[in-house]
Amino acid sequence: MHIRLLDIAHARSGDKGDTANVGVIALKPEWYPTLVTYVTRDRVAQHFSGQINGGVDRFELPNLHALNFLLHGALDGGGTLSLKTDAQGKVYSTALLRMVIDVPDAEAVAAGLPAFA
């Protein structure tokens, strides 16, 4: 089943030098394992390929049902150097929530995940 992150998570992002961080928080605690399993470091790196110049780090915060991603080389050198509209990485959060993941039907139904047409 296709699941869009926007339908199962909320997010906020900000900058740390040339790195943007995106914290992704499951809308329901029972959806956190889906994030952990399917929103992998590689999947996120692939999602942002062409938009960031460096690697991706992923950290788990099970206490907040959240993952934190560091997107290195996202800001063309950092907030003051960057010519981008989003020079401080404020909306990498919503760009990540565009991601559509593939969850086996039985697992998706058991977790009550909303399908994305």
Add this chain to the structure above:
Amino acid sequence: MSDSSRVVRVASGQGFWGDWLEAPRRQVEGGQVDYLMLDYLAEVTMSILQKQKERDPRMGYARDFIGAMESVFPAVAERGVKVIANAGGVNPVACAEALLDAAAKHGVRGKIRIGVVTGDDILARLDDLMAAGHELKNMDTGEPLSTIRDRVMSANAYIGSEPIVEALAQGANVVVIGRSTDTALTMAPLRHEFGWAADDWNKMASGIIAGHILECGAQSSGGNCMHEWRTIPDMANVGYPIAEASEDGTFVITKHAGTGGRVSVPSVSEQLVYEMGDPHAYITPDVVADFTSIQLAPDGENRVRVHGITGGPPTPFLKVSIAYRAGYKAVGSLVYSWPDAMEKAQMADRILRERLDNLGLKFDQVLTEFVGATSTHGALAGDGHDAPEVMFRIGVRGENRADIERFTREIVPLVLNGPPSVTGFAGGRPKVEEIVAYWPALLDKRAVSTAVTIME
């Protein structure tokens, strides 16, 4: 000090220089608070303040702070609310002097006892520090500071809560500081009130996390909150967050009754992950906090209880924020309308780039974005086909000011000599801006000493 039922209320009144002018007054008038913390400094702010100080030695601090204080003088002078602010920027003494002048005008001079914290500004000491072997290597690139030494504009060490606690202990009811950590502004009053030992790591970490939640103003009480944003009530009257802290390190995040916004587990969670690195090690000069230990629980309407926090000893270093001149940039834009808005904008981009090439201008980077189509989400957003309008936005950056200046004159002519159905040029030519870049570095803590001066 060990009354376990005692609660200290720290209210957040500014999340950056430029934040809502009404917030400080609303925080002290909306209900009982003991402390008001005002965070004025972002990385870019220090260099702006440094430029102002170069033009006028009495400047270099966040001037909004004086107006904010005028709006809270009754609370400070009559009701005993204490204020902690990093409004000092690169000139905390001048900031305190301006505040005392304002206090005199309002008839409250004598009731305002200011603790001024200095020592974070290491600009004048840079060469001595480098000669003593402190390389101040860029934390991202590893290069030594010597490679850009001649372009440095400001250099400040992020200092922790210690000198603020000291100022409070000396009876200050207003503490003005330069580049402290944002979190220290909240942490210091809790340490002062509860007498937490400097190595009581879990309590210290609790204070830092309370500070992280408060430091961005309304961002934890409904502002910029994505979670169920449509239903967040009365945002025109948004209440800024308040931490109600107890001696054991637990605290409740709330806001004044009758204000708008929302304090909820999701709103606080969003702020917790903001500007986050490795959650296991949130490094401050006071303590290294573990964000994976934080427990959030609903505690009634617009109340979230925060507990379970753990931390460990800090590193031997202070982070230093160095600002340096790094060339120039300019960004201009034009708006193309339907039909074929995206194609017209793309054609304008090709024409302009060809003209820039023909002029032989040199840039380190040229960036085009199509706002309304692909600017913030790139290819993830599709191709912008059939958009009702698209903003062609182009920026350049480089070392040669004249080349950047010439670029700014090449955009508006496209209105008459480029693709059709174009508008949005009322602002005229874009401005050339000097770029201030950041050089984050680490410095041995022992190389920095702070001082507290009382002014009244």
